[in-house]
Amino acid sequence: LPAMEQDTSCFQSDLDFCPECGTILPLPGIQDKVTCMRCSFSINIRDFEGRVVQSCIEVNRLGSMSVMMLDDGQEVRGPMIDRKCPRCGHDGMVYHTRQMRSADEGQTVFYTCSQCKFQEKEDS
Numbered sequence: 001l002p003a004m005e006q007d008t009s010c011f012q013s014d015l016d017f018c019p020e021c022g023t024i025l026p027l028p029g030i031q032d033k034v035t036c037m038r039c040s041f042s043i044n045i046r047d048f049e050g051r052v053v054q055s056c057i058e059v060n061r062l063g064s065m066s067v068m069m070l071d072d073g074q075e076v077r078g079p080m081i082d083r084k085c086p087r088c089g090h091d092g093m094v095y096h097t098r099q100m101r102s103a104d105e106g107q108t109v110f111y112t113c114s115q116c117k118f119q120e121k122e123d124s
Contacts, residue, residue, distance in 0.1 A: 095112070
């Protein structure tokens, strides 16, 4: 950071964070400045020259999808979450979602216990 901006800042930080409020700064784009979305602090994009910026988005970890067969032969697929089964108390349920109501309403989440196969639904 330029000396003038650094002296007036509340925080001493990496270029990844706003020195005024501590919020993560957006990635540099085509504008000549990077501006904090929270407090509007801006920094010249030239301060990012030669700096490598990497990001990683993890949607679903490999192997996080569970497949279960119910007693009636129906296959249930979905990610495993930490949710306590109301029937057996086991911590671990598989879930999947469906749009059961009109499009302007939330989706329905179906949970299946990985131990006792108890099923419940939640309208969100």
